[in-house]
Each structure stands twice: as C-alpha cells, then as structure tokens.
Amino acid sequence: MQNNIIENEETKIWLEEYKNASSNKTKKQLKNLIAHFYLPLVKKIAYGLARRQSDPVEDIVQVGCLGLMKAIEQYDGNFETSFKTYATHRITGEIRHYLRDKISIIRAPRELLELSFRMNSIAERLKIKLGRQPTELEIADELQMSISRINEAIEVDRRKQTISLDQIMNISESDQYTLVERLVDDKYEDQQNFQEDRIMLMEAVELLSENLRQVVKMSFFQDLNQVEIAEKIGISQMQVSRRIKKATEELFRIITNQER
Structure with missing residues (x-):
C-alpha cells in the first residue's frame, strides 16, 4: 500500500496551525489536508484488524477515519508521544470498539x-x-x-442502534447522503457543510500550477496511489512523490495565508 504520510515535523507545523486557526474555513481545510495524508495509516490498521472479520474492509476504514478525525481534533503538541503514535491509538480504539459492539450484539x-x-x-x-x-x-x-x-x-x-455505514440518510426529499460521507467529520450539521468543505479545498487546489494540481486531484479526489498516478501521467513514482510534497507545501501556504 502506498504511503503518503507526511513527515513528523511537517505534521507538527500543520497541527499547530490547525489549532491556532481562527476561521472555520481554514480549520476545515487544514483538517481535511492532514486527514488525507494519514489515510494510508487508517487503511493499514483497518486491513490488519479486518482479516478475521466479516465486515467489508471499506466499512472498517470509514470507522477508522472517525478515529483519525478525533485524533486531529484532540491532539496536543505538548503530548510526549508523536501525532502518528497518538493517531494510531485513536484509530485502533475506534475500530476495536466498533467491532466489539457488533460481536456483542451477535453473542x-x-x-x-x-x-x-x-x-x-x-x-x-x-x-x-x-x-x-x-x-x-x-x-x-x-x-x-x-x-x-x-x-x-x-x-x-x-x-x-449502530447505523449501517451504507444506510441512506435523508435531509430533504432532494438531498440524501450516506454515513460513509458523514464520517469524514461527525459534527457536520448536514450535507451542505460536507460539500462546502470539499469546495473550500478545491478552491485552494485550483491555485496550484497545472502539474501540481493534476497529481493532487488524482490523489485527493480519485484516491489513486503514487504508482497509479505515475502510470496515468507517464512519469516515475519518485516524481509523483516530489510533486505531491511540493503541492502540499503550496496548499499549506495558501490555506494559512488566508488566515492572515
């Protein structure tokens, strides 16, 4: 599985900016940005815990994402442990709690x-x-x-009462979404907020140069790994990695500059 997790020092800076951001728009963009780069960690943990479970691994990944979001919200830079270690604990705990509840019902x-x-x-x-x-x-x-x-x-x-992760939830006759969509942030009031956050991030992405924008869209919104991106656009995986790193640095600069 391709590892896109950003380096620890970068993580500390991003989390500090997230904590200190005064605008909701900036906080949400940074939160989504951090979450995206820790998604491989969620998948690694989910696949490991899902081996002996009957649940689709996709469901377990979504539960793990909820743990990741809680980790981003609650992590304190003064903790002695690194964010990756803290996030691993929260993701694992969230998934195990979910699986334990399901087993308890069956038994x-x-x-x-x-x-x-x-x-x-x-x-x-x-x-x-x-x-x-x-x-x-x-x-x-x-x-x-x-x-x-x-x-x-x-x-x-x-x-x-645990809602199926694929159960359709209705806001109105014309608006529907699934819990899978809502798990990205369990505090969303409605589907409109979910879409607004995506638009916010897209606005920042559109300010990137064409070659950086291309790899970010494939990685962020098409969920392709670096090898798949490299095959699609005809460059090496190492070049993709460098572009993603540069793009994230640019996105971080764009988002944090909005705060100032």
Missing part, C-alpha cells in the same frame, strides 16, 4: 434481544401516556423486571 442471548424489543415498545407506550420519556424504573416496573436486567437490555439496544 447477546436471544431473551435479551427480545427484552430489548419489548422494552422499546413499552417505553414508547409510556412516553405517550406520561407525556415525557419514562425512567428506567418505570419501564422496569411495567415489565416486572429488575433495573439491572433493564440496563442489560438498554446496552444491547444501544449497540443495535
């Missing part, structure tokens, strides 16, 4: 799964009757179950 006793279904039905009925969300105690009394048993059913239900 949950049938009676607990049935109780979860009954609990939701009772909770909905009590909500209408009481005009508010019922408490766990009220649900337990209605079902004549102990609080501890209800809590077990609630945990199973929480895990069942």
Whole structure:
C-alpha cells in the first residue's frame, strides 16, 4: 500500500496551525489536508484488524477515519508521544470498539434481544401516556423486571442502534447522503457543510500550477496511489512523490495565508 504520510515535523507545523486557526474555513481545510495524508495509516490498521472479520474492509476504514478525525481534533503538541503514535491509538480504539459492539450484539442471548424489543415498545407506550420519556424504573416496573436486567437490555439496544455505514440518510426529499460521507467529520450539521468543505479545498487546489494540481486531484479526489498516478501521467513514482510534497507545501501556504 502506498504511503503518503507526511513527515513528523511537517505534521507538527500543520497541527499547530490547525489549532491556532481562527476561521472555520481554514480549520476545515487544514483538517481535511492532514486527514488525507494519514489515510494510508487508517487503511493499514483497518486491513490488519479486518482479516478475521466479516465486515467489508471499506466499512472498517470509514470507522477508522472517525478515529483519525478525533485524533486531529484532540491532539496536543505538548503530548510526549508523536501525532502518528497518538493517531494510531485513536484509530485502533475506534475500530476495536466498533467491532466489539457488533460481536456483542451477535453473542447477546436471544431473551435479551427480545427484552430489548419489548422494552422499546413499552417505553414508547409510556412516553405517550406520561407525556415525557419514562425512567428506567418505570419501564422496569411495567415489565416486572429488575433495573439491572433493564440496563442489560438498554446496552444491547444501544449497540443495535449502530447505523449501517451504507444506510441512506435523508435531509430533504432532494438531498440524501450516506454515513460513509458523514464520517469524514461527525459534527457536520448536514450535507451542505460536507460539500462546502470539499469546495473550500478545491478552491485552494485550483491555485496550484497545472502539474501540481493534476497529481493532487488524482490523489485527493480519485484516491489513486503514487504508482497509479505515475502510470496515468507517464512519469516515475519518485516524481509523483516530489510533486505531491511540493503541492502540499503550496496548499499549506495558501490555506494559512488566508488566515492572515
């Protein structure tokens, strides 16, 4: 798998600029830029953890991307560990948590799964009757179950709530998107924000020279690795690598200059 991860010193500078950026536009552009170059790390971890799983590896990669985004948001330059090490921990943790939840649902006793279904039905009925969300105690009394048993059913239900990564989500009759698209940033309000961020980055890319713009578009938006890009445009992989490095330096300069 082609490694496009930027060097550690560059990462520190980019993360510092991301933390200090006062405009949302600059923060989002830098976040997307950093995330793109750490995508190979996400894929490496995802492929390693997916070997014995039935889930499509693409789904696990998307979950890993969520961990990467959290790492970018929460990393502090004062941490003793490098960003790559910190991101590896967050990505791995996010994927393992996702897989553990799925396994827990599969292994949950049938009676607990049935109780979860009954609990939701009772909770909905009590909500209408009481005009508010019922408490766990009220649900337990209605079902004549102990609080501890209800809590077990609630945990199973929480895990069942995991939305399929490919499930279509609707904003309006004309706008639809999948969770795969939304995982790039779990704080997006709607699909419009997702598209705006992409446009912001594209605006910066358009300011690059033609040869740099070409490799960035293939790498960023077509998800081609350096070998594939080299074959397409007829240059060596080393030349592609140099162009991508130069392009990222230019993009960083363009984005950070917008802040000043």
